[in-house]
Amino acid sequence: MVFDQLKAIIVDQLDVAPEDVSPASSFTDDLGADSLDMVELIMAIEERMGVHIAQKEAGNLTTVGDVLAFVEAQKGAGVAK
Amino acid sequence: MYTTISGTGSALPENRVTNRDFERLVDTSDEWIITRTGISERRISSGENTSDLAAQAAANALSNAGVDPLDVDLIIAATVSPDKFTPTVSCQVQKALGLAKATCFDLWAGCTGFIFALMTADSLIRSGLFGRALVIGAEVLSKLVDWTDRGTCVLFGDGAGAVVLSRSESPGLLAHFTGSDGARGHVLCIDGVQLANPWTDGAGPSPSGPGSVIRMDGQEVFKFAVTAMQQSIRRVCELAGIELDDVPYIIPHQANDRIIESVAGRMKIPRSRFYTNLDRRGNTSAASIPIALDEMNRADVLKPRMPLLLVGFGGGLTWGASMVRWMPNSREDS
Numbered sequence: 001m002v003f004d005q006l007k008a009i010i011v012d013q014l015d016v017a018p019e020d021v022s023p024a025s026s027f028t029d030d031l032g033a034d035s036l037d038m039v040e041l042i043m044a045i046e047e048r049m050g051v052h053i054a055q056k057e058a059g060n061l062t063t064v065g066d067v068l069a070f071v072e073a074q075k076g077a078g079v080a081k
Numbered sequence: 082m083y084t085t086i087s088g089t090g091s092a093l094p095e096n097r098v099t100n101r102d103f104e105r106l107v108d109t110s111d112e113w114i115i116t117r118t119g120i121s122e123r124r125i126s127s128g129e130n131t132s133d134l135a136a137q138a139a140a141n142a143l144s145n146a147g148v149d150p151l152d153v154d155l156i157i158a159a160t161v162s163p164d165k166f167t168p169t170v171s172c173q174v175q176k177a178l179g180l181a182k183a184t185c186f187d188l189w190a191g192c193t194g195f196i197f198a199l200m201t202a203d204s205l206i207r208s209g210l211f212g213r214a215l216v217i218g219a220e221v222l223s224k225l226v227d228w229t230d231r232g233t234c235v236l237f238g239d240g241a242g243a244v245v246l247s248r249s250e251s252p253g254l255l256a257h258f259t260g261s262d263g264a265r266g267h268v269l270c271i272d273g274v275q276l277a278n279p280w281t282d283g284a285g286p287s288p289s290g291p292g293s294v295i296r297m298d299g300q301e302v303f304k305f306a307v308t309a310m311q312q313s314i315r316r317v318c319e320l321a322g323i324e325l326d327d328v329p330y331i332i333p334h335q336a337n338d339r340i341i342e343s344v345a346g347r348m349k350i351p352r353s354r355f356y357t358n359l360d361r362r363g364n365t366s367a368a369s370i371p372i373a374l375d376e377m378n379r380a381d382v383l384k385p386r387m388p389l390l391l392v393g394f395g396g397g398l399t400w401g402a403s404m405v406r407w408m409p410n411s412r413e414d415s
Binding site for chain 2: 034038040055
């Protein structure tokens with residue numbers, strides 16, 4: 001599932017516990033990410049999930065849920081979970 | 082005909098500036114600087130200019146090489162912060178050291194300057210045109226820093242490094258990989274002299290001067306650096322026919338510890354194989370690689386025939402790597 005894959009990348013990149021990662025989690029406020037962490041995270045998501053996130057869009061992705069929605073839209077996922 | 086590095090040298094300003102010193106200048110903290118960059122202190126000139134540091138580094142390299150300085154027939158100085166547009170830093174070094182035989186020019190390629198200069202000198206010697214080169218990386222970036230911009234002023238340091246490159250019967254420089262992308266050049270910029278003359282629009286001529294400062298899109302540069310560094314490491318290993326596992330040390334351009342961390346993690350290379358001194362030096366642009374190489378040489382870390390991978394990336398955009406086999410004693414004595 002897309003969320004599980006995304007969670008694994010976030011856990012790996014930001015060095016946080018899986019249970020701390022929910023769609024509502026803010027990268028900076030809840031998960032302690034700084035601006036360089038965000039650049040690396042976006043790169044990892046692009047590479048491992050096969051999506052492209054333009055610099056302009058990256059700036060709007062403040063929560064895990066924002067990224068999830070973006071990735072699902074790119075992948076054209078209409079599958080109910 | 083090949084070339085080898087027969088000696089190294091470096092020179093730093095006396096003045097040490099710590100992160101605490103920056104707290105007095107701009108809204109920043111030691112903690113922020115260390116976690117974002119890995120830098121604790123750097124040397125900032127309080128009077129030494131680029132050519133002064135370059136000449137000292139070159140003199141130290143010649144002494145380390147133990148060759149007759151008057152043999153030097155080529156001096157290339159990589160810098161984006163020369164004392165003057167003309168005479169070049171390389172010409173000023175020639176004057177300071179009395180190296181009358183040399184052909185001298187500077188090379189502008191941002192933080193990749195030393196790699197490009199090394200490749201150029203290697204090619205010129207191997208072509209038979211020259212016999213002994215000084216290849217210098219020298220910067221006084223403090224001349225080009227916006228001291229009110231807390232995002233950039235903490236990053237940079239001043240210094241110079243140099244190598245003597247000599248003819249050799251076996252290769253001390255094994256391969257070079259280089260590239261550039263001007264289309265993305267705008268993400269890392271230092272303006273030149275303003276275009277103003279009696280025929281341009283505007284108020285008329287104005288002097289060149291303190292308007293030229295380093296500006297960068299940190300996130301874009303970070304992404305570029307991580308990608309370029311990985312590609313350069315892989316490609317230069319392929320070109321040299323050496324497995325990365327057989328390279329004990331990678332000497333990267335010392336821009337930001339987070340870049341090196343990221344590449345080490347992605348390529349699964351132990352962090353200890355990347356020589357790092359940016360905690361004490363900051364980002365010295367074209368000087369960073371030759372300063373690091375000299376420090377390793379003086380610390381007796383380098384063993385005969387040891388492969389070393391030098392890798393740089395920077396403004397232009399530019400990037401590149403050189404694979405070196407450490408053989409300081411196989412220079413031809415002439």
